[in-house]
Amino acid sequence: MKKIITPITAVAVILLLNACIVSCKKSSSPSQKTITLRNGANDVRDSHLDYKADAPGNANSPGGSMDQLPVYSWTVNGATVTGRTLLGFSLEAVPKGAEILSAKLSMFGMPQSYTLHAQATIPGGNAGANNLLIQRVTSPWTESTVTWNTQPTSTTDGQLELPASNLVWEYNVTDIDVTSMIKTMQAGDNNGFMIKLKTETPYAGITYMSREYADTTKRPTLTITYKY
Helix, strand or coil: CCCCCCHHHHHHHHHHHHHHHHHHHHHCCCCEEEEEECCCCCCEEEEEEEEECCCHHHHHCCCCCCCEEEEEEEEECCEEEEEEEEEEECCCCCCCCCEEEEEEEEECECCHHHHHCCCCCCCCCCECCCCEEEEEECCCCCCCCCCCCCCCCEEEEEEEEECCCCCCCCCCEEEEECHHHHHHHHHCCCCCEEEEECCCCCCEEEEEECCCCCCHHHCCEEEEEEEC
16 A cells, blocks of 8 residues: 655654754764863973083983973072973874863962972072063974973964062962963974073072972863863
8 A cells, every 4th residue: 555645744754854954963063171181191291491501511401300390590609590491281182173262271389398309499489580481382392301402492472471470489370371372282283382481580480390290289280171
């Protein structure tokens, strides 16, 4: 027996098809997710760079294993010493093609108790006009081998300036908006950040804790919200 499709039946079929199309569109719409990069073995890399005017060997010494990230311009026995920091985060957890909505960087200041630590560097606490620049790095580097003499290039394009510290110890800077730089890294080469004093003349310095620091809550952190 042939089935007779009435006008009412045809309309019902069309409505069902339209409902399916709408439902399918909704299920494939982008979802929003936030991830935090801090403690994973491959999430973070960082290194301290050091230059001492009367000790050229310093400029060839890697600082990737240190549990602090000091940035300074100081003197030791009358010779100028300069410190910078490299900091990078893997973006592999962000799906390819995802739209990054925000990226917030947080760094945590050296506690006073750290001055008794064997690795403690100069200066002992935050001092001077220690305004910092955060720049996007434009060439590759490796945490275990990078030194002052082999440090990568960075650009002033889109750089951020952090105000001078108002605390000698534990000066935390949280939720720094680095969205623009992270988007550029996602679209091209991800070489991380260069952090240095705005004015590299004595006496000024500030120290943050690195990814090797024992307290996992005080390690550099990048929080990314994306849509995919």
